[in-house]
Amino acid sequence: MKKQKVILIGAGGHCKACIDVIESNSMYEIVGIVDNNVKDDILGYPILGTDENLKDLIKQYRNVCITVGQIKSPEVRKRLFTTASQLGASFPTFISSRAYVSKYSTIGQGCIVMHGATIQANSIVGENCIINDHSLVEHDCTVGRNCHISTGALINGGVSVGDDTFIGSRAVIFQSVSIGEKVVVGAGVVVKENIADGVMLK
Secondary structure, eight states: OOOEEEEEEOSSSHHHHHHHHHHTSTTTTEEEOOOOOOOOOBTTTTTEEEGGHHEEEEEHHEEEOOOOOOOSHHHHHHHHHHHHHHHOOOOOOOOTOOOOOOOOOOOTTEEEEETTTOOOOEEEESSSOOOOOOOOOOOOOOOOTTTTEEEEEEEEETOOOOTOOOOOTTTTTTTTTTEEETEOOOTOEOOOOOOTOOEEEO
């Protein structure tokens, strides 16, 4: 099967992890990276240009992966996703060959599911999310748009996570808890009760 070509937007540390994930999947071939500041190759992939070149690059290749990370705020990823969408980009869902995603789950466009992550049955993940290494989204969960479930975080069964929310590394969300939009759950925090919109837990 012929590989689909994809361009990456963002050349930081998260980009390197995304490259490793995409390379593990035989469906896609990385053409190069778009970044406003970095000029040197990243893991052997060339910098194709800046945001000013996106229009022409998307016309040529169409498939895009947003490879900017998300620490607390999703605003940069959201802006890039919107800009690329308006230019006609397509956003495949990238799933590591070493992740487990139930065939009974639904993963939105533009998501990346990293090495060792698990998404169980009847869970829904919205668009433009990062499900990071060794995190767990258990059965019957809903994760909104533009969320980052960080490394080793555990989202137990029946949990609802609102849009634009960040769940830190090794955080634990108890079963059936509801977490609002624009919430930040710090690393290692254990959440046993519902959380309103805009709350930051350290």
